Amino acid sequence: MALTKLQNLWVDKWxxxxxxxxxxxxxxxxxxxxxxxxxxxxxEQVRVDYFVExxxxxxxxxxxxxxxxxxxxxxxxxxxxxxxxxxxxENKYFVIEFKRSxxxxxxxxxxxxxxxxxxxxxxxxxYWTIAGTTMRFFEDWKDENIDDAFYSxxxxxxxPETWKYTKWWLVDLEAxxxxxxKTALDKAQQTIWHWWKRNPVEAFWExxxxxxxxxxxxxxxxxxxxxxxxxxxxxxxxxxxxxRINEIYEEERQKDKQVFSEPIRLxxxxxxWVVEHLQNLNFNKTDLDIKWEAFQLFLWxxxxxxxxxxxxxxxxxxxxxxxxxxDMQNTDKVLDTSCGSWGFLLKALDIMREQADEYFDKDSxxxxxHWHSFAENYLYWVxxxxxxxxxxxxxxxxxxxxxxxxxxxDWLDDIEKMAKIxxxxxxxxxxxxxxxxxxxSVIKKSESDYLExxxxxxxxxxxxxxxxxxxxxxxxxxxxFLAKNWKAVVVLPDWILTNSSLQYVRxxxxxxxxxxxxxxxxxDAFKYFWAWVKSSILVLEKNxxxxxDYKIFMATAENIWIDASGRKCKNDLEEIAKQxxxxxxxxxxx
Numbered sequence: 001m002a003l004t005k006l007q008n009l010w011v012d013k014w015x016x017x018x019x020x021x022x023x024x025x026x027x028x029x030x031x032x033x034x035x036x037x038x039x040x041x042x043x044e045q046v047r048v049d050y051f052v053e054x055x056x057x058x059x060x061x062x063x064x065x066x067x068x069x070x071x072x073x074x075x076x077x078x079x080x081x082x083x084x085x086x087x088x089x090e091n092k093y094f095v096i097e098f099k100r101s102x103x104x105x106x107x108x109x110x111x112x113x114x115x116x117x118x119x120x121x122x123x124x125x126x127y128w129t130i131a132g133t134t135m136r137f138f139e140d141w142k143d144e145n146i147d148d149a150f151y152s153x154x155x156x157x158x159x160p161e162t163w164k165y166t167k168w169w170l171v172d173l174e175a176x177x178x179x180x181x182k183t184a185l186d187k188a189q190q191t192i193w194h195w196w197k198r199n200p201v202e203a204f205w206e207x208x209x210x211x212x213x214x215x216x217x218x219x220x221x222x223x224x225x226x227x228x229x230x231x232x233x234x235x236x237x238x239x240x241x242x243x244r245i246n247e248i249y250e251e252e253r254q255k256d257k258q259v260f261s262e263p264i265r266l267x268x269x270x271x272x273w274v275v276e277h278l279q280n281l282n283f284n285k286t287d288l289d290i291k292w293e294a295f296q297l298f299l300w301x302x303x304x305x306x307x308x309x310x311x312x313x314x315x316x317x318x319x320x321x322x323x324x325x326x327d328m329q330n331t332d333k334v335l336d337t338s339c340g341s342w343g344f345l346l347k348a349l350d351i352m353r354e355q356a357d358e359y360f361d362k363d364s365x366x367x368x369x370h371w372h373s374f375a376e377n378y379l380y381w382v383x384x385x386x387x388x389x390x391x392x393x394x395x396x397x398x399x400x401x402x403x404x405x406x407x408x409x410d411w412l413d414d415i416e417k418m419a420k421i422x423x424x425x426x427x428x429x430x431x432x433x434x435x436x437x438x439x440x441s442v443i444k445k446s447e448s449d450y451l452e453x454x455x456x457x458x459x460x461x462x463x464x465x466x467x468x469x470x471x472x473x474x475x476x477x478x479x480x481f482l483a484k485n486w487k488a489v490v491v492l493p494d495w496i497l498t499n500s501s502l503q504y505v506r507x508x509x510x511x512x513x514x515x516x517x518x519x520x521x522x523x524d525a526f527k528y529f530w531a532w533v534k535s536s537i538l539v540l541e542k543n544x545x546x547x548x549d550y551k552i553f554m555a556t557a558e559n560i561w562i563d564a565s566g567r568k569c570k571n572d573l574e575e576i577a578k579q580x581x582x583x584x585x586x587x588x589x590x
Contacts, residue, residue, distance in 0.1 A: 015055065015062055016048065027051065031066040031085055042100035046132060047081060050098070057170060059156040060084055071121050080118040087157060092124035101132020101183050105191055105273055108134060126154070133176075133184045133280050150234035151279075162234045163227035165279065173218065173228065173282035181286065181294040184277050189298065191273045192266065202265075207298075208394050209249060209264050210274050211283070215397060216252045218284045231279040238268035245271060259393045312436045312491065315560050316521075317343035319573040320434060320489045320537065323580065325351045330374040332431040335481060336381050337411050337474060344434035344489075345379055380425060381406045382418070412443065412473050414450055415480065427480050435478070436491035439533050441470040456508060472496065472505055479512050482542040487516070494520070494534045513540035517553040519576060521560065551590065553583045 017026040018039055025039040025048060037044050047067075054060045069083040084094035097115030099108065112129045119127035119138075127138045137150045137160065152164035152171065165173050176184075185207070193203040210230075217230040229248055232241055246264055253260050264271065283291065293314060321344065328334075330352050336344045352371040360367035383389040389408035407425060409418050418425055443451055444467040451457045456476050457468045471492060478488045496502055497518070509515065516539035523534045557572040583590050 016052070027062075027067055029062040031062075031064055031083075032069060035067045042102075043081075043098050046101060046130060047098045050096075050130060051082065054084070054153070057155075058153050061087075069122075071118060078118075080115075080122065083122065083124070092122040093157060094126045094128060095119045095122055095124045096128045096130065099129070099131040101134075101180070102187070103131045105187075107131075112136065112138075126160075128153075133180055134187065134277055136276070148235055149232075151232060151276075152234070160234055163231060165231050166225055166227045167222050168224045173280065173285070175285040175287065176281050176290075178290045178294060181281065181290060182298075184281055185294060185298040188274045188277045191277065192270060194270075204298075205262075206264065206266055207274065208391075209260055210245075210271075210278060212260060212394065212397060213245070213249050213252050214278055214281070215283050217248065218282060228279075230275065232272065232275055238272040241275065242266075242268040242271050245275065259390055259397065312343045313560055314343065315571050315573055316491070316537070317347045317434075319577055320344065321347040321351055323577060324432060324487070325354075328352075328355075328432065330355065330370055331378060333378045333380065333429055333483075334432045334434070335430045337433060337435040337478065337481075338383060338437045344436075345381060348379065348432075348434070349375055376405075377424075379405060380422075380430070382411045383408055384410045411477060412450065412454075412470065414453070428483055430481050431483050431486040433478050433482055433488040433490075435474065435488070437471045437474045439471055439493045439535075442467050443470060443473065456505065472502075475505070475509060478540070479542060484543050486542060488513075488540045488542070490538045490540065491535050492538055494536055497536060509540065513542055514545075514550070515539075515552050516541055517555075517580065519573075520554075520556040522556075522558055551583075551587045553580055553587075553590070555579065 015028055017028065018024070019026075020039070023039050025037055025044065027035045027037075039045075039048075051065070051067075054065065055062060064085045064087055066083045066085065068079040068081065071078045071080065080095050081098045082094075082096040083092050084096075085091070086093045095115065095118050097111055097118070099111045103111070108129065108131055111131065115127060115129050116138075125139070129136055135151065137153070138148060139150065139160070150160045150164075152161040154160050155170065164171050188207045188210070189200070189203050192198055192206045193200055198206075214230045217228055220229075222228075230245070249264055266274070328348070328351055334345065334348050349371065352374045356362075356367045356370040360370060381389075381392055383392060383406065386408045389406050392406045405422060405425075407418060407421050409421055411418075415427060445451050445457075446466070451468065451473075454468070454473050454476050456472050457465060475490070478490065482488050496505055517537075519537040521535050521537065555576045557576060559570045559572050
């Protein structure tokens with residue numbers, strides 16, 4: 001288990017000592033002597049970070065802090081997790097109860113009530129319950145009421161601030177870890193879902209609305225020491241908080257009606273819980289890869305329950321994009337024809353950010369313009385599902401990107417109809433197309449007025465058929481939009497490559513494209529993401545007029561970073577990418 005930056009700092013200063021091999025943490029110079037605990041304990045992980053913050057940010061001396069302080073006048077062997085003693089007298093100033101970060105709202109409420117007794121018995125001034133990113137302080141207590149609470153720790157025996165999170169002040173919003181972001185999103189979803197009070201899809205959209213205004217609030221222009229709006233004020237009632245958050249949401253929604261068309265549908269208590277779960281996060285400062293992975297897990301229920309889709313694993317998207325990264329420019333038009341979990345284009349955007357890092361200072365206008373111009377003018381998405389398209393727009397907002405080029409339309413429909421939605425969406429113009437189409441869907445002639453436009457609808461290109469699978473038709477539409485001599489990366493089910501009855505499809509591919517590579521994935525490659533079809537990755541180059549006997553790079557990936565149970569494993573794609581680059585330099589050795 002790795003140490004945090006703060007933990008390392010105070011190990012160096014001999015305030016704490018951590019022995020990873022023995023799984024022990026030792027706190028030194030405490031009010032009640034040296035204390036040793038199991039370092040890997042989830043509650044200890046919460047306590048050590050906040051102990052360090054109390055000493056560093058809030059200036060409390062270790063000599064005035066006690067851990068596991070025994071309760072007087074109670075059943076023996078009952079202890080308070082942490083107590084801050086008054087600097088000059090024996091009075092207790094702060095009593096703190098720590099819980100693991102992933103507890104439920106009900107468990108948190110029970111933890112609050114459990115600690116209330118310690119607070120009352122010790123006659124302390126303040127009381128605090130903390131479970132990871134969810135926390136609540138009290139200077140008064142009324143049963144079944146969370147309105148008498150505050151969120152800012154007093155600095156060295158001072159008074160609590162009205163607002164905790166303030167720009168450039170003691171507690172500004174900072175980037176968060178993968179674990180903290182995952183936990184916060186999961187807790188927010190669980191608060192709203194509440195054991196089927198709402199279905200997972202409804203819960204997703206309510207959390208998404210609050211994430212939307214949280215990100216908008218982070219981006220808002222504010223002066224030094226001006227507080228953020230997306231947080232709960234000291235002693236602010238849930239009703240007042242609800243009114244204030246709803247006003248912020250409606251103001252932001254008017255600026256961008258493409259994403260959200262409905263009001264927030266949470267009651268005041270639910271909304272207060274979600275704000276408390278999310279208020280200390282900083283989405284804009286958090287690393288893109290962390291947001292990408294955490295948000296995919298957050299979207300799991302939406303895709304599983306509503307969309308019936310699955311995710312393209314992160315290593316697959318990164319593998320496909322990295323091979324083209326050295327040649328990709330910020331003026332190259334890039335398209336995903338069935339955006340689904342939109343991993344491909346987010347990775348393309350990531351490449352442009354990394355490219356900007358090589359040329360410009362990160363805080364410069366040139367840096368921003370380099371990648372943002374790409375996102376605004378050259379990055380396109382198509383998605384047949386209106387709800388998934390809205391999620392795609394939401395995800396692009398999360399990643400600080402333009403989202404007007406998300407086209408909610410049937411990719412197989414008449415091209416003229418899509419061109420009317422976005423005038424810059426034109427055939428023969430995209431230099432890169434990345435797609436992982438949904439497998440198994442069928443278009444019937446009796447239900448479609450555009451099927452007869454496709455060559456691949458016709459058996460052996462001459463005789464028509466009553467229906468055709470969408471992943472086969474996608475190949476032809478990719479050819480329509482791809483620019484001459486440029487490339488498409490397509491994830492296809494293996495039966496297209498092996499089924500004897502589909503020889504005509506393979507012949508059509510070889511007639512219209514140069515086949516650059518075929519990477520065969522294992523049966524379990526997508527299993528963790530709720531898909532069981534064995535697949536391959538193809539790279540196709542449009543109308544390249546290859547020599548009759550040109551070489552095709554072929555490989556098999558047995559492992560792709562995560563196995564069917566979700567456990568991490570080796571990633572064969574890294575070695576395959578290395579071999580492919582060697583193949584491009586000199587194919588004679590293959």
